[in-house]
Amino acid sequence: MTNGTNKFYVILMDSIYSFCEGESHRLCNKPCQDYAYADSSEGLSMAIVSDGHGGERYFRSDIGSKFIVNIAKEAIRSFVETVTKERQSVFHGEPFTQYTKESATDSQINSISHKMLTWLFSSIISQWNVAVAKHARENDLTEWELSNVDQKYKDEFLDMRNNPEATFEKTYGCTLMAYVQTQTFWFAFHIGDGKLVRMSIVNNKIEFDQPVSWDNRCFLNKTTSICDSNALEEFRYCYQGADSFPIAVFLGSDGLDDSYGDGNQLYNFYANLYKQIAKSGRKEAQNVLKRALPKISKIASKDDMSVACVYDDLNINENFY
Numbered sequence: 012m013t014n015g016t017n018k019f020y021v022i023l024m025d026s027i028y029s030f031c032e033g034e035s036h037r038l039c040n041k042p043c044q045d046y047a048y049a050d051s052s053e054g055l056s057m058a059i060v061s062d063g064h065g066g067e068r069y070f071r072s073d074i075g076s077k078f079i080v081n082i083a084k085e086a087i088r089s090f091v092e093t094v095t096k097e098r099q100s101v102f103h104g105e106p107f108t109q110y111t112k113e114s115a116t117d118s119q120i121n122s123i124s125h126k127m128l129t130w131l132f133s134s135i136i137s138q139w140n141v142a143v144a145k146h147a148r149e150n151d152l153t154e155w156e157l158s159n160v161d162q163k164y165k166d167e168f169l170d171m172r173n174n175p176e177a178t179f180e181k182t183y184g185c186t187l188m189a190y191v192q193t194q195t196f197w198f199a200f201h202i203g204d205g206k207l208v209r210m211s212i213v214n215n216k217i218e219f220d221q222p223v224s225w226d227n228r229c230f231l232n233k234t235t236s237i238c239d240s241n242a243l244e245e246f247r248y249c250y251q252g253a254d255s256f257p258i259a260v261f262l263g264s265d266g267l268d269d270s271y272g273d274g275n276q277l278y279n280f281y282a283n284l285y286k287q288i289a290k291s292g293r294k295e296a297q298n299v300l301k302r303a304l305p306k307i308s309k310i311a312s313k314d315d316m317s318v319a320c321v322y323d324d325l326n327i328n329e330n331f332y
Contacts, residue, residue, distance in 0.1 A: 024056040025324040027288070027297040030317035032311040033266055044185070044316035045264050047075040055091055056192045058319035059083050061186040062205055062264040064236065065143055067316075070160045075143055075183030082138045087191050090131045095193065101127050102196035107251040111224045112244050124250060132200065132246045135187070139237060143183040144160070146170055184238035188223070190260045190321060198250035200258070203236055204229040206268055208281055210259040210322075212330060217258075219278040222249045225264060234265075258330050259285055259322035266314030270286055270307050281320075288322065289331040 026049035027227045034225045044063030048054070055099045063072025094101045101124050110119055112127075152165060164182075166231055167287060171177035186203025191229050224247050235245040258331055261281045271277040288296040304316040323330065 023323065023325040024051040024321055025293050026051045026056060026058060026319070026321045027293055027300060028058065028319035029297060029301045029304055030060075031301070031304045031308065031315065033313055033315040034305070035313040036218050037316060039159075041159070042073040042155075044073045044076055045266070045315040046073075046080045047262070047264075047317040047319040048080050049319040049321055050084070051321055052291050054194050055088065056158070056313075057084060057087055058260060058262050058321045059087075059187070059189040060205060060262040060264055060317050060319050061185045061187050062203065062266075062315070062317065063183075064234075064238075065232075067161045067166050068181055069184040069238075070156055070164060071143075071147075071179075071183045072185050074146060075139070075237070076185040078142045078183070079139050079185055079187050080148070082103055082142065083135050083189055084137050085188060086131060086138065087189065090127070090134075091191065091193060094127055100193075100196050102198065102252050104172070104254075105196070105250060105252040107222070107249065107255070109222070109224050109249045111226070111247045111248075112228035114224070115320060128198070128200065128246075128250075130242065133243055135243055136237060140178060140180060143179050144177075147179040147182060150249045154272060180238035182243075184233060184236050186264075187237055188262050190262060190271040192256065192260075192321060195253045196250065197256060198248060199223050200246055201226075201240060202246050203232040204265040204268070206263055206265075206273065206277065208263070208278065209237075209257045210257075210261070210281065210285065211257050215267045217282065217331070219281070223247050224249075256323070258327075259320060262317075264314045264315065264317040266312045267318065270311030271313060284320065285322065285327075286331055289327045293324075 028047045028049035030045045030047040032043035047060045049058040059080045061076035063076040149273050188201040189206050190199040207223050209220050211218050271280050308316050
């Protein structure tokens with residue numbers, strides 16, 4: 012397949028992902044509030060992670076995170092099909108571009124790329140709101156919720172169920188981040204905390220960075236969220252045409268950040284995961300990841316853990332070594 016400079020790119024992607032209940036949740040029999048997904052097939056690769064909020068008010072965020080991931084993956088497929096026409100797209104030939112509301116230029120705001128991505132984010136939010144409202148009205152409080160949720164939040168939930176105009180975003184609140192790659196472009200988006208890490212080869216050396224700008228409103232136990240009233244404005248994103256693709260992208264919830272920090276230790280964790288893939292293959296690497304996450308949670312952050320990764324499988328051994 013060619014891009015505008017008549018260069019040929021052969022991209023063979025694969026993916027792994029895993030998520031687990033955190034040690035603190037295991038000790039109190041609280042459900043895992045993280046959810047993750049990754050897939051690579053038919054020229055479309057994606058990785059998605061959502062972290063449900065831990066506070067009592069958000070007592071169904073485990074369900075909210077699962078809903079948002081499943082809604083996002085279908086919305087992404089539809090979006091890619093819509094924006095791609097005759098092997099071209101709104102991102103065709105575009106340089107690497109980052110967007111946040113705070114730093115946006117007029118040209119970015121008026122671009123077709125921004126308008127199309129805003130349509131995608133709006134679709135995900137609206138579908139999620141419909142899904143959580145339906146779930147709330149059709150599912151009574153569970154035995155665990157009756158025993159473990161503060162009475163004021165149970166009363167608030169029951170009062171809302173009696174109000175046909177009520178919405179249930181806070182009860183199901185969660186974050187969302189995703190990475191998407193086709194043969195001709197890639198893009199990533201994020202609302203909330205956690206880290207999206209890009210692995211690239213620069214001057215024959217592996218380098219890591221975070222292509223989606225960080226949101227300074229995410230600090231300590233505070234985060235932006237799908238459940239915010241201005242969630243659409245809080246999305247950050249980046250994209251690029253076919254001139255440069257990462258060799259791997261890793262998405263991890265904040266349970267991993269709180270264990271490794273924001274820098275070399277976190278990057279070393281992902282480098283070792285990439286090495287495991289190169290050494291033993293996708294299936295065994297996913298098993299290793301599945302076993303490792305609960306152990307990391309136990310000795311470090313105690314939080315739920317989730318990781319999703321897509322990577323270039325064509326030259327993985329050459330790239331790593």
